[in-house]
Amino acid sequence: MRRFLKKYWFELLLIAPMTLYLLGFTILPIFQSILMSFQDDTGKFAALHQYQVLFAKPQFMKSIGNTFFVTLVSLCYQLALALLIALALKKAFHGRGIVRAIVLMPMGIPTMVSGVMALYIFGTSGYFNEILYRLHLISTPIPWTTGGMRSLWVIIFADTWKVLPTLVLLLLAGLDAIPDTIYEAAKIDGASATRTFFSITLPLLKPSVTMSVLFRAVDAFRIFELPQILVGTAVPFVATYSYEEYAAGNLQLSAASSTILLVMILLFTLVYMKVIDRGEGFNHA
Amino acid sequence: MHNKVHLSRVLFYCGIVLLCFCMVAPLYLLIKVSFSAPQEVNTAHPTLLLHHPTVRHWQQVLTSGNLFKPFWKSLVVATSTMLLAVFLVAPASYVISRASRHLKELYVMVLFFTKMFPVVGIALPISVVFLKWGLLDTNIGLILAHLIGQIPFMAWILVSTFSSIPRDLEEAASLDGCSKMRTLWSVVLPVAAQGIAVSGLYVWLNSWNEFTYALYLSLTTKTLPLQVYYYVQRGGTFQMAAYATILTIPVILVTFVMQKYLRSDYLSGAVKG
Numbered sequence: 261m262r263r264f265l266k267k268y269w270f271e272l273l274l275i276a277p278m279t280l281y282l283l284g285f286t287i288l289p290i291f292q293s294i295l296m297s298f299q300d301d302t303g304k305f306a307a308l309h310q311y312q313v314l315f316a317k318p319q320f321m322k323s324i325g326n327t328f329f330v331t332l333v334s335l336c337y338q339l340a341l342a343l344l345i346a347l348a349l350k351k352a353f354h355g356r357g358i359v360r361a362i363v364l365m366p367m368g369i370p371t372m373v374s375g376v377m378a379l380y381i382f383g384t385s386g387y388f389n390e391i392l393y394r395l396h397l398i399s400t401p402i403p404w405t406t407g408g409m410r411s412l413w414v415i416i417f418a419d420t421w422k423v424l425p426t427l428v429l430l431l432l433a434g435l436d437a438i439p440d441t442i443y444e445a446a447k448i449d450g451a452s453a454t455r456t457f458f459s460i461t462l463p464l465l466k467p468s469v470t471m472s473v474l475f476r477a478v479d480a481f482r483i484f485e486l487p488q489i490l491v492g493t494a495v496p497f498v499a500t501y502s503y504e505e506y507a508a509g510n511l512q513l514s515a516a517s518s519t520i521l522l523v524m525i526l527l528f529t530l531v532y533m534k535v536i537d538r539g540e541g542f543n544h545a
Numbered sequence: 546m547h548n549k550v551h552l553s554r555v556l557f558y559c560g561i562v563l564l565c566f567c568m569v570a571p572l573y574l575l576i577k578v579s580f581s582a583p584q585e586v587n588t589a590h591p592t593l594l595l596h597h598p599t600v601r602h603w604q605q606v607l608t609s610g611n612l613f614k615p616f617w618k619s620l621v622v623a624t625s626t627m628l629l630a631v632f633l634v635a636p637a638s639y640v641i642s643r644a645s646r647h648l649k650e651l652y653v654m655v656l657f658f659t660k661m662f663p664v665v666g667i668a669l670p671i672s673v674v675f676l677k678w679g680l681l682d683t684n685i686g687l688i689l690a691h692l693i694g695q696i697p698f699m700a701w702i703l704v705s706t707f708s709s710i711p712r713d714l715e716e717a718a719s720l721d722g723c724s725k726m727r728t729l730w731s732v733v734l735p736v737a738a739q740g741i742a743v744s745g746l747y748v749w750l751n752s753w754n755e756f757t758y759a760l761y762l763s764l765t766t767k768t769l770p771l772q773v774y775y776y777v778q779r780g781g782t783f784q785m786a787a788y789a790t791i792l793t794i795p796v797i798l799v800t801f802v803m804q805k806y807l808r809s810d811y812l813s814g815a816v817k818g
Contacts, residue, residue, distance in 0.1 A: 484756075522663055
């Protein structure tokens with residue numbers, strides 16, 4: 261032990277502050293949160309009491325459904341769209357540089373700001389309704405953000421605008437990593453464009469797709485800011501519900517719902533790694 | 546055949562134009578609203594173009610005295626978070642990048658794992674503890690909280706940066722009699738400077754935009770995003786637009802500087818052997 265310390269004291273000194281910080285400010289709080297969810301209001305052990313209360317609340321059950329729906333739909337939708345855009349940006353065409361810059365632009369825009377923009381667009385007297393009205397598609401304005409399926413789609417669209425650039429960038433890097441010689445070989449062998457896409461591009465893109473899916477899914481499950489701005493309590497998500505309970509002073513209920521959220525995220529990651537990815541994409545990324 | 550090729554080309558460009566429109570239109574609307582006369586916006590049929598430009602809302606926001614405090618708080622918190630993050634993460638990332646493959650993968654996996662924790666789950670006990678410590682509404686408290694979200698990502702980028710620096714450099718330096726400290730300071734750091742700068746700017750941006758921890762840890766003081774949120778809740782259409790624009794301007798400046806250096810393989814680099 262002493263020899264180890266003597267040999268590596270410098271390395272330990274460098275790595276200690278960050279490690280201690282992670283332990284104290286990330287790992288410890290998450291366990292405190294889990295612990296709190298098993299306590300009653302006075303801090304005594306209460307087993308599953310908080311969870312029973314939680315699952316009896318229709319608002320919370322709705323928040324679980326909403327979170328799953330938005331995560332799964334936005335994942336598929338955003339990945340497909342980002343792949344399409346990445347493939348288009350790989351092509352040589354006039355004005356590609358400008359299009360690339362425009363597509364990547366929202367990456368830096370604060371989520372708060374994208375939420376404000378979505379409010380202007382999808383508000384009841386907003387610009388989306390106005391365009392529909394001018395195209396004679398509707399005669400009375402549609403309330404987009406007051407709840408129901410419509411509001412979920414509004415959230416998905418607003419989220420897509422914000423995260424598309426990151427996804428495009430990740431997939432572009434993946435596409436760039438596929439050597440041109442493979443495509444040339446496929447061309448010489450007479451493979452069609454569709455065949456090339458499904459037999460070469462997609463399989464070789466798998467590591468990038470895995471990275472993107474995991475990054476996106478975690479963020480989508482935790483979605484907080486956009487619903488908080490756009491729909492408030494009208495459409496609950498697990499994270500915003502947890503905040504509602506916190507704001508109402510029910511700390512243990514808030515802890516319980518954020519623990520449920522943690523379990524949802526872990527389950528998804530596990531299922532994805534085991535069933536769809538089988539450990540290929542992540543380890544060899 | 547020729548016609549078919551022609552048609553697909555037209556469709557391709559239509560798609561590109563539609564895409565660009567969707568990306569740019571919201572930004573246009575934001576700025577448009579902040580310069581619009583109320584009768585253009587507060588009606589059932591808002592105008593798409595700017596007919597009666599006015600700087601009234603901007604004057605109001607700039608002279609109301611509510612701008613400077615949140616702006617300053619956001620600036621101080623974002624800059625301190627960035628500096629602290631560099632001091633915490635850069636040395637540790639260097640050590641991780643030089644560790645054995647096994648150890649390195651383990652640490653990177655732990656970092657990814659902490660990224661999966663829901664922010665609301667961390668913010669709750671943190672706010673309880675900070676209440677005890679009297680850190681609510683303080684800059685220090687917010688800086689400490691912002692670091693939580695930023696460390697894993699920065700470590701990720703920096704581990705991959707340091708990994709790409711060949712060890713031969715350090716070995717040569719130590720053969721020449723440099724101490725470990727000296728090697729790190731005058732050989733490794735200069736080569737890694739660009740990666741550190743980019744990741745630092747990235748942290749600055751995220752802290753500038755951060756909303757969740759700020760919401761949990763602020764009672765009376767506000768950061769800029771909280772100020773925007775305040776007007777969202779009160780339905781202050783025009784203040785919201787002006788404040789959101791103010792929030793965005795530094796971001797666009799920083800992104801512009803960063804874009805030249807931002808490499809997408811930073812994300813995947815750390816996982817490579």
